[in-house]
Amino acid sequence: MEYLGLVILALVMLVIALVMISLNYLFGPKTPSPLQDYPYECGVPLYDKTAQSTFHQGYYLLGLLLLLFDIEAAFLFPWTVVYKHLGLFGFVEFLLFLLILTYGLLYAWRKGALDWQFEEEYM
Template identity: 80%
Template sequence: MDYLGFLILAFVMLGIALLMVFLNYLLGPKAPSALKDYPYECGVPLYDKSAQATFHQGYYLLGLLLLLFDIEAAFLFPWTVVYRYLGVFGFVEMFLFIFILTYGLLYAWRKGALDWQFEEEYID
């Protein structure tokens, strides 16, 4: 009986979701076109449809930077939990960590790693 409210809420949410999908199918625009099914990712149109195509190096660099800063940002959460017990040493240590992290971001920014300027190509 304790879970009755949760089950009712789950069924109501499922019903609303199914109702919205059905209404979208029923009332939504139906204008098929060739560009509607065209693959499009990360704001850059796909120019070559083969799986052997090369990617711009900006994708790899941005992926590495994202991974680096996400992992380092996730390191801040445990520090906030034990901050009270670390004292001044923990504060200075985290200040240096954030300083190095900020320096790395500024270095990548200055080197142009965050600029996304592609040559204009058009789809044939």
């Protein structure tokens, strides 16, 4: 009896999912779009692009910045959970960690990684 609510919730979620999939199947478009299977990468259309063509460096820099701040978020949450147990040593280590990440952000900002000025060929 303790899990009755959980079972009912799972059944309701299953029914809602099946209803939504059925409605999409019944009322959705029947003819596939010509661009449905077209590759799309990071907002850059691949018209007349070959495997040897180059992309704007901003996409690579943005990916590196995303990695930088994902790592920050991944370490920030566990640190806040055990903050009281770490004491002054943990606080100093965390400030050092934030200082390194702030330096990375300032470096990227200074190099222009956050300025998005597209050329005509990328539009």
